[in-house]
Amino acid sequence: MSFIKKIVPKKVKIIAKLSKLYAYDFNRFIKNSNVYQTFDTENKLKGKLTIYYHVLEKGLTMPDTRLGFGEPVVLELIDMMNMYLDKKYNLSSLEFVHSMNVLEEYVEFHDKKSFALKQAITDQVAKLRLRITAYETPKQFEFDRDVYFAHRESSFDKFCLSRYSSRNYSDVLIPEEVLMKCVRLALKSPTSCNRQVNRIYMVRSAEMKQEVLKLQYGNRGFGHLADTLFVITADISVFQGPNDRNESFVNSGMFAMSLLYALHRYDIGACPLNWSVEVHRDLKLRQLLGIPNNERVGLVVSCGYLPEKIKIASSPRLDAEEVVKIL
Known part of the structure; x- marks a missing residue:
């Protein structure tokens, strides 16, 4: 056995392990998700x-x-x-x-x-x-803008509970320096071994925003009103082994939540937009924004200053007792 280990190239071992791990992910997803639309649970x-x-x-x-x-x-x-x-x-x-x-x-x-x-x-x-x-x-909720942001400087529990995804944006431009403040706060998010993998493409030109929105599902009716789109990616070149295969998504998710809170703190409404797309859409976005192959797209965040009156989807949440298992 030790002889076999010596003669098998390291790259082959890594590919074998990665294949096993992706097969594990694939089998769990295909067997337990609803991709077949069976509705059997x-x-x-x-x-x-x-x-x-x-x-x-x-x-x-x-x-x-x-x-x-x-x-x-x-x-x-x-x-x-x-x-x-x-x-x-x-x-x-x-x-x-x-x-x-x-x-x-x-x-x-x-x-x-x-x-x-x-x-x-x-x-x-x-x-x-x-x-x-x-x-x-x-x-569905309807707020005055001042009421919506009333707790932006309150205790964390009030601040956290006051944030909702907003799909109503005004035509008032957000200063670039304010957006950069939000990014700097988001960069304090936890990151795997402090590798700081996230990269941000801040899309502000009307033409570019329109092209990005064409590629993303779920922004119809409001996306065109956004002042800015943040396309959040993660640099996978810093990950060292097969076990790191999903770390980019974890890091991008934590970064995105911090960014959403930062935007809320600065009186900016925002809505996360998934990047659950086909290969050709991902390739088109990469070409459009110049995203290199070593970066994996996580999601898009739309944002903008809010009008005087805004409507918010109620989107009720489960109780903590329904999702916690104490062992």
């Missing part, structure tokens, strides 16, 4: 409910909500809710209750605008009301 179905209701609550908070928006999503959400009911899953779960809440708010919003939704939607919502009793019709 409650969590898989709740995940889909959340995606659909969040599309609708975001739409309700757009700067200029289009009447009749998201009708195909509404019908998909109703189908998922009926499936959930048929499987007799927990009707008091946050995901299910909020799905009904958002549906009701969606219908109410259009009723107030005297806009006739498709008959299929109104009929299906009426049938759901007969099957569900435990829900209410909350409102």
Whole structure:
């Protein structure tokens, strides 16, 4: 065995180990995620409910909500809710209750605008009301700008709880020096072995922003209003072995959260935008921004000063008791 170790090149050993680790990641993901859309567990179905209701609550908070928006999503959400009911899953779960809440708010919003939704939607919502009793019709949040930033200098718990993702931006330009202050604060984020892997592409020109937004999913209706886009990457050249394969995402996530808090501290609204894209989109972004091959794109953050009145998606959170396991 020691003889084999001597004659096998080091690079081959590394590739073998990395292949085993990626196979481990792949198998866990393919077996336990919902990529096959089987909905054979409650969590898989709740995940889909959340995606659909969040599309609708975001739409309700757009700067200029289009009447009749998201009708195909509404019908998909109703189908998922009926499936959930048929499987007799927990009707008091946050995901299910909020799905009904958002549906009701969606219908109410259009009723107030005297806009006739498709008959299929109104009929299906009426049938759901007969099957569900435990829900209410909350409102997405609406703030005055001063109220939204009221706790930017408060204790951390108040500060933290006061930050929401904002998709309403004004046309007031943010001084570059203020954005750089936010980046400097974010650079204090924990980083693997202090390797300080994150790199930031601050996109401010209108043409460049438009091209970046074309490549990212999930910014329709508000992305074009952003003053600045931060494209956050991580330099993978500093990672030393196969076990570091996911460190770039961990570091980028911590950096992004610090950046969001820093922007909030300086009266700037912001919204993180995922970079869950196909290969060709990643390649186009790299070419557009000149991102080298040794950097992995983590996510995009849109930001801007806020108008006097802003709408915020309520996006309720689970209770701590639901996510903590004490051993």
